[in-house]
Amino acid sequence: MFTLKPLPYAESALEPHISAETMSYHYGKHHKSYVDKLNSLLKDDPLADLPLEDVIQQSKGLAARQTIYNNAAQIWNHDFFWNSMAPDGGGAPTGDIKALIEEHIGSTEDFQTAFKDAATKHFGSGWAWLIFADDAVSIVTTHDAEIPFENGATPLLCCDVWEHAYYLDYQNRRPDFVTAYLDHLVNWDFANANLETVKQAVS
Ligand SMILES: [Fe+2]
Numbered sequence: 001m002f003t004l005k006p007l008p009y010a011e012s013a014l015e016p017h018i019s020a021e022t023m024s025y026h027y028g029k030h031h032k033s034y035v036d037k038l039n040s041l042l043k044d045d046p047l048a049d050l051p052l053e054d055v056i057q058q059s060k061g062l063a064a065r066q067t068i069y070n071n072a073a074q075i076w077n078h079d080f081f082w083n084s085m086a087p088d089g090g091g092a093p094t095g096d097i098k099a100l101i102e103e104h105i106g107s108t109e110d111f112q113t114a115f116k117d118a119a120t121k122h123f124g125s126g127w128a129w130l131i132f133a134d135d136a137v138s139i140v141t142t143h144d145a146e147i148p149f150e151n152g153a154t155p156l157l158c159c160d161v162w163e164h165a166y167y168l169d170y171q172n173r174r175p176d177f178v179t180a181y182l183d184h185l186v187n188w189d190f191a192n193a194n195l196e197t198v199k200q201a202v203s
Contacts, residue, residue: 002042002052002072004035005079013087017180022168030164031078038071052076053149060150073145077127077158084157086187095192097130097156100137112182115139119161119178128178130157130191132198154198156191 007027012020038055042048047055052072059069092108093101105111119128122141129140133153140148141161148155159165159181166177 001039001048002035002075004032007082009082009087014085014185017169017184018085018166019169022166025168026160026164027078027082031075034071034074034078038068038075041068041071056147057150070145073147076147077145077160080155081127081158081160083190084159084187085181085185086189088184089187090182090184091186093191094188096195097137097188097191100132100195104136104138111139115159115182116175116178119159120175122161125162128159128161129155131155132195154194156194157186 007023010020011023011027014023039048042055047058047068050058052075055072056069056076059065059072062069092098093111101108101111105114115128115130118139118141122128122143124143126141126143126146129142129148131138131140131148131153133148137156140153142148159178161174161178166174170177
């Protein structure tokens with residue numbers, strides 16, 4: 001059985017940028033429903049004994065497992081998203097990621113402009129990511145539940161751009177939500193920890 005992991009902070013911890021009401025719905029309803037649906041779908045299925053990442057990899061692209069894939073990937077994405085944010089986060093990158101962003105993307109302002117542009121222009125539901133691949137960092141977006149690790153990249157950070165992530169607080173103003181994420185919420189320690197893990201894995 002898959003479980004709804006606890007949030008890494010209180011539901012009110014990201015206020016005023018993300019309200020406790022949004023967190024209550026987003027975590028307590030949307031995220032929880034992905035866990036409940038996956039457990040229901042995998043009842044009596046040997047896939048239920050695999051790590052979540054393996055369920056995702058062994059379901060992607062298979063029409064018969066599309067719903068399993070959607071719910072499994074959305075569980076993973078939301079766990080990653082909660083950890084991509086922290087109270088008093090945001091602003092300039094730190095640590096090793098700072099140097100990589102300067103080398104491959106540009107200044108903090110360049111990074112924020114590019115990330116906001118990608119997240120805002122992404123049409124429909126999906127995710128904006130900072131990823132590490134081929135010894136470089138870059139910004140990508142994915143549709144619906146898709147995750148960059150499916151194609152070999154290492155996710156460092158993500159921002160949920162499904163409407164359910166911001167509609168209660170920002171209505172249709174996705175750019176304002178993404179700006180708040182960049183200025184006040186991004187957890188650079190988490191991104192650096194993800195970078196460190198992949199560097200150790202390849203060394
Ligand atoms: Fe979401």
